[in-house]
Structure formats: C-alpha cells, structure tokens
Amino acid sequence: MIIQFNKGLMIGLSALLCVSCVTPPISQPQPTTQPTITPDKDEKPQTRPLPTISVPTTPSTTEPKPPVLPTAPVPEPAYPSPVKPSVRPTEPVSPPEPISPPSIPETKPKPPPSPSPALRVPASLVSLRKTTAVPGGVAWVPLGIQSAIPPKIKYKQRRVLVLHHGQQWVALVGIPLSAKVGQHSIVNKETGKRYTFKVKAKKYKAQYIKLKNKRHVNPTSKDLKRIRRERKLMRSAFASPWRISSTSPLPLTQPVRGRLSSPFGLRRYFNGQPRNPHTGLDIAVPQGTPIAAAASGKVVKTGHYFYTGKTVMIDHGQKVVTLYGHLNTIAVSAGQRVKRGQKIGTVGKTGRATGPHLHWSVSLNQTLIDPKLIMQ
Ligand SMILES: [Zn+2]
Known part of the structure; x- marks a missing residue:
C-alpha cells in the first residue's frame, strides 16, 4: 500500500507538473550574459549633471593624506572648448550673427538613459498591483529604485523579472503553488536590501x-x-x-x-x-x-x-x-x-x-x- 502511494507521489512529479515544486538550486550563469547589468550605483542619475571636475584647488590643508590627493593636473575632459567649431555643416551662408553660441550638443548634460520601453510594465498588467499574492500567482513588489539599469533581484536564489512602472522598478515575483502562506522576501543582490510580501491562501x-x-x-x-x-x-x-x-x-x-x-x-x-x-x-x-x-x-x-x-x-x-x-x-x-x-x-x-x-x-x-x- 505504502509503496504504491509513494510511487504515486513520484509519478506526480511529472516533468511538467513538478517544476515549480521540486526545485534544487539551479546554477545560473548570470554574470556571463548580462551585458547591460552594472553595479547598481546609479540610483539618482537624473539629477546628476555632467561629471563635475573636482579640481583640488584647496587641498585640505590640515590633513596630510599623501597618497590619495591627486597631484597631477586634472586633465581637461573631452568637452569641446568654447572655441567655435571650425565647420558648420551645411548651413547656408547667413548674415553673421553676433555671438551665437555654437551648437555643442556634447556639452549638454546627457539625460540619464531611461529604461528601455521594453522594460516597462505594460498597461494591461498594471492591475497586477492590486492582485493578491497567492501560491501560483504573482507578487508585485515595488523596489523604490529609479536607476536606468534594472536591479538584480532574487527570490529563493532565482533571478526575478523586474519591470519599470511610474518612477521605479517593480519586481514581478512568480510564487510556486507549493509556497507557504505568510511572509516571503526577495533580495537585491547588489545592496543586500530585502523586501517582503505576504502570500495568502488560495484554494x-x-x-x-x-x-x-x-x-x-x-x-x-x-x-x-x-x-x-x-x-x-x-x-x-x-x-x-x-x-x-x-x-x-x-x-x-x-x-x-x-x-x-x-x-x-x-x-x-x-x-x-x-x-x-x-x-x-x-x-x-x-x-x-x-x-x-x-x-x-x-x-x-x-x-x-x-x-x-x-x-x-x-x-x-x-x-x-x-x-x-x-x-x-x-x-x-x-x-x-x-x-x-x-x-x-x-x-x-x-x-x-x-x-x-x-x-x-x-x-x-x-x-x-x-x-x-x-x-x-
Ligand atoms: Zn494541461
């Protein structure tokens, strides 16, 4: 009898059916295939102007911190100097303007690259925000991160889909049918920050x-x-x-x-x-x-x-x-x-x-x- 039952259970772990339940850790060769992922340092890129060159004009006079202070003159960045560009592409000859600053697109602070449209929560799925997290369902977890690059979030050691919504990233976490009711958490692999969400019962x-x-x-x-x-x-x-x-x-x-x-x-x-x-x-x-x-x-x-x-x-x-x-x-x-x-x-x-x-x-x-x- 017992053997029969156990066997039955094993069968139940069918290829299709059990993937969500039996889940030995799977090695995930992420680092090799993430060309776009970089350390999550750019949480506030929007406001950052162009790299301000901090020339050490007034080196801290008191503290001799020898090795750290930059001694070499800070190299001029590659921004165009105020010198006018010699060529003005295809402009017809026009009366000389007094001093119209040359168009120097490079000097404009580049807006931070915004997340690709492909990474936004599609309008038809925004309702997930109000969906209860249940076994077999999806948890919507706002991350409060605004970086252009998607953060690296894991749930039970597995990388989680993140999409952009409003001004922040949101994790869309797949919850296994076998999940226990109660508090669950995901973790930002770069900062170590944890986010919790509640899984409710579903019959x-x-x-x-x-x-x-x-x-x-x-x-x-x-x-x-x-x-x-x-x-x-x-x-x-x-x-x-x-x-x-x-x-x-x-x-x-x-x-x-x-x-x-x-x-x-x-x-x-x-x-x-x-x-x-x-x-x-x-x-x-x-x-x-x-x-x-x-x-x-x-x-x-x-x-x-x-x-x-x-x-x-x-x-x-x-x-x-x-x-x-x-x-x-x-x-x-x-x-x-x-x-x-x-x-x-x-x-x-x-x-x-x-x-x-x-x-x-x-x-x-x-x-x-x-x-x-x-x-x-
Ligand atoms: Zn089926």
Whole structure:
C-alpha cells in the first residue's frame, strides 16, 4: 500500500507538473550574459549633471593624506572648448550673427538613459498591483529604485523579472503553488536590501480525470526513468540563462483562441488517484489548430515527452519561459528565434491528454504560475 502511494507521489512529479515544486538550486550563469547589468550605483542619475571636475584647488590643508590627493593636473575632459567649431555643416551662408553660441550638443548634460520601453510594465498588467499574492500567482513588489539599469533581484536564489512602472522598478515575483502562506522576501543582490510580501491562501478546485492509458496514471519503472530525464531537461529550459530582450516579454498573447478547458492550479485526481496540481492552462481547440508564440523569444527546447507529448519551450528573456504541450506537429527547432504570434506548431493530443488541446505553461523566475495573470 505504502509503496504504491509513494510511487504515486513520484509519478506526480511529472516533468511538467513538478517544476515549480521540486526545485534544487539551479546554477545560473548570470554574470556571463548580462551585458547591460552594472553595479547598481546609479540610483539618482537624473539629477546628476555632467561629471563635475573636482579640481583640488584647496587641498585640505590640515590633513596630510599623501597618497590619495591627486597631484597631477586634472586633465581637461573631452568637452569641446568654447572655441567655435571650425565647420558648420551645411548651413547656408547667413548674415553673421553676433555671438551665437555654437551648437555643442556634447556639452549638454546627457539625460540619464531611461529604461528601455521594453522594460516597462505594460498597461494591461498594471492591475497586477492590486492582485493578491497567492501560491501560483504573482507578487508585485515595488523596489523604490529609479536607476536606468534594472536591479538584480532574487527570490529563493532565482533571478526575478523586474519591470519599470511610474518612477521605479517593480519586481514581478512568480510564487510556486507549493509556497507557504505568510511572509516571503526577495533580495537585491547588489545592496543586500530585502523586501517582503505576504502570500495568502488560495484554494484551487479539484478535477477528476479518467485515463484509458493506465501507464499515464501508474508509469512503469522504465517510464519513471524517462520522466525523470525529461523533467531535468525541462527544468534546465525553465532555468535558461538570464538575458534582457529588446522586446517586452509581457503581456503574453494567448497562443490559441478557444475554450479554456482546465484552469491553472486544479488539484488533480487521475482515475481517483491524487497527483500534482495542474500547472498550466488548457485550451481545447480542434487538432491541427495553429499555435502562436506567446511573445518573441528563442526556442530553448523541443521534444516528445511522456506527459506533455510533443512540446515546445520558448525563452522570452528575464526568465519568462513558456511551454506548449500535447502538440500534433512542431514547426520550430531549438535555438530558433521566433516572433510573437509566429506559428510554432499545431494542437494535438500527444502525451497524457484525453483529447486535442493545448497545454500552456508559463514560468517566471523558474516557477510555474497562472498564465492568465500575465496574458493579454
Ligand atoms: Zn494541461
């Protein structure tokens, strides 16, 4: 009896279903792939004028701090001297103006680079601000940071999506279905500052499913081996290296239009046996319906897996990864770049599926969350 039950639990850790629950620390090679991230020193760049040259005209007379004081004359910066530029490009000859200061764009203090528009919270998702943080949901955590460069925030050792809203950065934290109710925190890796947020309880509905294929309920030991292997592959895809895309990953576009047949979070019973909850959104549409990429990105994995059948996984940047399961055909391959809306395959019923539908999973910070929360 007990063995049977344990085995059941193991099965429950299906490749798809358990990614959010079983989460050994995943090494994240962030430093190598973050061209834009620099130490977070520029919290107040807007007001800073051009580097004022602090010429040590009055060196502190009292304290002899020998090595530190700059002795060499401060080199003139590369700003144009007040000397007029010799060439005035294509201006027609005009009466000599008395002294109109030459246009010297370089001397204007450069406004601080503002965050790329791709990094703003899209208008359709601002409502997340008022959404309760629940297991399987998303926490909106304002960071009070105004830098042009996104801060490096982690939740449970995993890098978190940050977007700009108003005058500050906001962390959008994916909360695992297994999260405990209560206080949680994220940390700014550069300053060590912690931010807390509260996770409240959410009771998801139960779903009872009858499966003809008994192996989909109680896989053989050979199946289990395969499931474990596939689970690892998928986990590594969800942990794709951090990168910031030039286009916003959010909001996500629903990949097919149709009836939402099974919501995210359902507590599932297959042939009466409890299994892990449903970590995606099912959309029931006829076999062969084209599936569109939920946002632009890079295909990180394709395969034919035990539970999700023919599957495509796309990395959209900032650890936003989507998974499309039970496909009939796959139209893309790993490494390929795709645009939002591009066809990536067709709907099918491969893997553990009772009929044609798309199983769509969405991961933020390597955590599967309810896709409805961040889709258009
Ligand atoms: Zn599903």
